[in-house]
Amino acid sequence: MQLSQNEDHNFSLSKFESMLKTNDVLFFDSNEFEGIIFHYLETGKFALAKKAVKLGLEQHPDASVLKLFRVEILIFEDKLSEADLLLNELHRLEPSNDEIYIQKANIFSKRDNHKMAIETLETALEFSTEEAEIYSLMAMEYMFMEDYENAKLYYMKCLELEDDDYAALYNIIYCFDFLEQREEAIDFLNLFLDKHPYSEVAWHQIGKQYFDLKQYKKALTAFDFAIISDDYFVGAYMEKGKVLEKLERYEEAIENYHITLELDDPTAFAYLRIGKCYEKTKQPKLALDFYTKAIDEDPLLDKPWIAITDFYLKKLNYQKALYYINKAISIDSENVLYWKRFAKINKRLNFIEEAEKGYKKALDLGNYELETWITRCDLLIKLGEFETALDTMYQAVEFYPETAEIEYRLAGLYFCLNQGERGYYHLKNALKIDAEYSIIIEELFPEIFKRNSIKALIEKNSN
Known part of the structure; x- marks a missing residue:
């Protein structure tokens, strides 16, 4: 159903939207309607997609592709019985249309019958040339069933067919992580890298596995290779900075965090990490400057507020620490550790009632x-x-x-x-x-x- 965004397609869209404004009824061939509907669904303009389907079927009542778009909209609206009836009608006319089986599977999935969804997708495979797409849908059904071994297997099949499918690669690693199979994930990524030695995503993922295993030197090497493969890869510089912090190479970590600020829009996380590094290297003024920058960048991120709280706690400045812990709690009032800090600070200030309130809240939250x-x-x-x-x-x-x-x-x-x-x-x-x-x-x-x-x-x- 996917169409390229060419000039004719843009003209069709303009013509359709003009028609809606003037209430004139203009004729479009069924291919034009397909492109218009697909565009609106892709861009999240659901109401316009629905109008296009309605008008399309009025002009082309026998167009099966338009009927399938109608099915897609019915499923989205949870009108599953109506969608099912329309699919049965289409199946009688086109029993080898793979899209019919895909939408049937979608209905089974919506009804939490994931086994039937998988069986239906297996039937779709018999008629489809888009095997990778169907393997991906099957993998997702296994994910719904929390069968991560089979989900992993089917995402691997996607990757075999389309080795640039990074969504499948990320999902494979997600399954490995969920199954706590870090060593197996590394083995898999190494095999992938044998075939694709310049895959920055694979190097980045293997680095994260080594980081979680606390094998920091190997993680550092992996992130370096990710950067060699793509020297604009912001995520690799960020992860490299985190590894350098673990290795207590704080100046180098700061350099990498600064690179992320140059390559992309500044992030509160990068400012926060830079502040932590300056605090570790006994440069409190710079640390506070960067914590403040993190707050300016994202006032709703609680971690910079906590970093400043701890900064003032170390200096025994409890009044300022109290101000910042209150800010953190206003953002995340369900965090036990924040309430414990709140309680300890108030206790230091001899605000007994407030301190007691903090400990009570910590207990209420399960501490x-x-x-x-x-x-x-x-x-x-x-x-x-x-x-x-x-x-x-x-x-x-x-x-x-x-x-x-x-x-x-x-x-x-x-x-x-x-x-x-x-x-x-x-x-x-x-x-x-x-x-x-x-x-x-x-x-x-x-x-x-x-x-x-x-x-x-x-x-x-x-x-």
Whole structure:
């Protein structure tokens, strides 16, 4: 169905759009309608494609290609039964038309019947000269079924037929990655490079595999070959910069990131990496300059805000760190690590209520580290919220049973709530687990620790 964008085709488009504006009815042959419809579908102008199909079928009611475009639109609109009826009608007229089977498979796929979609595509293969396209569709069905081994196999068949099909190459590597077959991916890419030694995409992909395996020197060589194959390949310079960072060759990494800025539009990521490199080489002013450039380039990217947060944390400038962590959280409020930073910064500033809120949010988001539970508990104790602190410790017990740090806090909290019997129970429990942690009572509950009975019980178990 694909047509080239020649002068006649452009004239047909202009003529069609002029007709729509004037409401005149002009005649187009069926080939012209095919080109017009294909153009609108390719450029995402769905409403215009639909109009062209309607007008086309009014002028050429028996044109099977136009009917197939009609099927495509019906499938897009999820009118699958209507599309199926039209395909059955077309099949009776043209049983060897591969496009009919492809659209049938599309309907099966939409109905989540991927096995039937594959079987139907196998039938399409019997009549098609476009084997690579059908193998690609079959591979996609296997992807839907999460059968990545077969998906990989069919994308490989595409690549055998069309060795410049980089979409297939990327999808093959995606399957390898999903199956965690990094060594196998490298073997495959090496075989591909034996036939295509100047494939910048293959060199780039093999470099990424070596990077993930932490084989940085091999990754560096691969990215160098990608650049030799195409010295305008921005992605290769970017990946090379990341490898050089891992090798602690920061000045060279900066050079590569700068090349990406020269070859293409600046990216916040490149500015961020340059800033990180300057920070590693003890050039804080330049680091901050580039972090700021990253924010100016993309204010909605959270990572530069975090980089500046950490920059000020190292300098113990908690007020500025708080400003930037709030910015990061406003962009990604579901990030546990950001909330933990928020909590720690507020704790340093002695903003106890805000710090407690940060730890609570971290717990709500699934950060169940012991430190998070007990730090939140300690902040609640400072706020005098003993009941909430008690609830927090009972939640922690589910994850960390028989833990001294939790038992001492439970003991102290029960004493604060005048429930001495429970307090002694948990104190004895805690002392059995680890008597050395009894300092928790002294630090968190000094008034409780002063009681003679408490001191005596601790001394007895310590000895």
